[in-house]
Amino acid sequence: MAAFADFWATYSTLVYSVGIHALLALSLWLTLSCGLLSLANAAFMGIGAYTAALLTLNLHWPFPAALLGGAVAPAVVALIIGAPTLRLSGVYLAMATLAFGEVTRILILNLQITGGPEGLNGIPLLTTGWHIVVILAVAGYGLARIRRSRLGRAFEAIREDEVAARLMGINVESHKLAAFTLGAVLAGVAGALNAHFTFFISPREYGFENAVDILTMTILGGTTSLIGPVLGATILTLLPELMRFLHAYRLAVNGLILVVVVLFLPTGLWDARRFRQLLKNRRARKGGQP
């Protein structure tokens, strides 16, 4: 028990980070499941973080209400910017959402209410371990339900062939907006949770670097199932701790991982279909022996 207490004292922050990164990776997973390559989720995380932090700091809202605010604010922004930008596809959408992310970061940097470059200090430490566990579990459950419904099938159909999906009676625009907005909600909640355990937030946490980090986690883990993003988030959160000596090259290592994964494991580390195939091959080989 004492050993666990020691471990927890040292590593609880790390465990919290794993949970929050998993939530972020799942938020991008949802957006990607509809074929939308978005780099806006770091900005949505920032909007959620600042909204929730301002609500508890200045207005003394109770934590659940602040979390809700941290979910609603990015959703509203997503609905507004989604309508014009989601007409774009592929790399053009990536560029537009990247620009949106930078605009958001610069706005936070220059506004009075957000504390400018100094950020917000003294955010009450309200996030506990079970908050993260419960929210992650609820998000995972919700996404699993979506996958097994008309909504999830529509997202996947749009990702695989937009024209065919449209001619199957799917309203492509409204589904894209739904995937984008729900992704923003998850990223916003992750930001709100994060703000209330790090005590301090600043604009630089929600820039381009973070957007690429979230993308790397999701792609590394794999987008064919919900396990992939969680696995990717876990690995990329723990890896820098295990390889402290590489600290200065963290970004380079992340970039390298992204390149290697895209080249050699395009479906990510966790690909249920590949596992099934491997299992089948093994069985076939065993069965072939006399």
Add this chain to the structure above:
Amino acid sequence: MSLLSIRGIGKHFGGLQVLEDVNIEVPGGAIFALIGPNGAGKTTVFNLVTGLIKPSSGSIAFEGRDLAGVPPHQITRLGIARTFQNIRIFPDMTLLENVMVGRHHLLNYGGLALLFATPAFREAERRSRERALELLSWVKLDHKADATADNLSYGEQRKLEFARALATEPKLLLLDEPVAGMNPSEKAVLMEEIRNIRDRGYGVFLIEHDMRFVMNLCDRVAVLNFGRIIAEGPPDEIRTHPDVIEAYLGRGDEAEVS
């Protein structure tokens, strides 16, 4: 009354006139073919009917309802489904999932029912799955329902596209060159499937340039050449129509199109 009425349709892309004053009446419960040489504008007709592009002039009505300004997914919901010349299945989904995508608008449970997997949700999904399996059995693919679609042969992918289109519960099925790239035995199988679909009460409107296939299969044929309808009637009449022979074989050729 015909199921689909195309009246005086013209379409130009910039200065290029693709269709000019095209009139087509497609009856229900029959197989109607639009034939013509490559580049005659056949696929453009389908793209106009399904709302993917807008006509420059003229009007299209389905069951008497004008389709002007109706978005493509709504046109599907009104009862027009189509397949594509270059197959467009969802390759990473299973056959069952492919077909169930077609039932999207028929599953009208809400977000809460979905999240809590209510009995209504389960019942709707179960019925939908059953219907999808039934449609797969119509095209004899039900034994592969859980395989991913990219494992199918070319001919099987075409049949999957049929089943997926039928899943939207259409009244009219548009088939864009259904036998392109197929060998004669595959063609024979597909011809049988199309007849089956008609016999089940669907209207079939297909595009083809394989003349033999069309003449043996269709109840009525229209011929499109350089964006204009040059002949329309039962297959026997079309086969001997001088303008059609000229369009396919050139002027002064005595040979009959077989």
